[in-house]
Amino acid sequence: MTRRANNEGSVFQRKDGRWVAAITLGYAGGRLRRKSAIAVTKADAKRRLRELQQAAEQGLALAPDPTLADYLRKWLAEAAPRTLRPRTLAGYTSIVERHLIPALGRIRLCKLHPGDIDTYLNRVVESGLTTRTAQYHHAVLRRALGQAERWGYVGRNVARLVTPAQVRQRDMAPLTPDQARLFLAGIASDRLQALYAVSLSLGLRQGEALGLTWADVDLDARTITVRRTLQRYCGAYHLDDPKTQRSRRTISLPAPLAEALRQHRVRQNEERLRAGPLWAGDWNLLFCNEIGNPLAGAEVTRRFQAKLIALGLPRQRFHDLRHAAATFLLAQGVPLRVVMEILGHSTITTTANVYGHVLPELQRDAMDGQGAYLFGS
Incomplete structure (x- = not known):
């Protein structure tokens, strides 16, 4: 034989x-x-x-009985970069090195038990981190162990047998139309007025808005094209591909917003002249700091929230401007699919799930109109 x-x-x-x-x-x-x-x-x-x-x-299956630490580092080096965006990979690496390896790294990969993961997730929350953070840690481990199963290191992915605590959905309370008008009036002289107006009108994600360049804007045709998103990782700013293929999109500009961007360009050119050789011309960003470099997202959010307080408006996340834009569009009767395309959602189901709270009210308005049309009342 x-x-x-x-x-x-x-x-x-x-x-x-x-x-x-x-x-x-x-x-x-x-x-x-x-x-x-x-x-x-x-x-x-x-x-x-x-x-x-x-x-x-490739030598991946030759290491006898690796620890979880050894395996996770091999996964990060050899498999994860092929499927993860750079910023996501940096985030995964941070979670692995700062949390998973110190807590679980000594356990032999083949000995890792669902109970070990359950205990770890409970301790993450007990340490003061959020339930959503624990969910993210679980997702990283589940993905890594899925590759271990495919490589033949383990017979099953034990992370799939663990159900992390559910995150309570945050109640969505974006600005009302009256509050939005008050906000727009109150930012007329603010340096970031055009950024706030674009985000509130078009519903861009913060990274998408901060990643816009002047090459993405056609003021004559009144359009903006989302091609990149600004991300910061590994100590530097990067213009990366958008979240999904549908996130690449061209959006029409309302006439007042196009005019606001023309005025913004004039002010930015004045700043460029004042900065002289200090101006970071390579970025060509639509929204930048006083010398042409990228704006820090956290600083933009801080200034946005300070402006809300000054105007007596309720506290909001910057992302709530996106929610407000979507709500206003739906309230005007814009079809759900058009809203999906404007927001850059990957499916219409996502749009319906996120903004489902708006739909019953729109349905009532539609039926009231149907009643008036058919019965004259």
């Missing part, structure tokens, strides 16, 4: 009907080492076998 060579695999069916993909990795310490993965169908088992073989060839 011919012996199988290292990394040569096999696929076979178990008595319970499930399929097994297995490879031989050779001897270590006098013991034959194997890797296997369970699949539901034969086709899936063949796919898992190819993944195991590829992992073995």
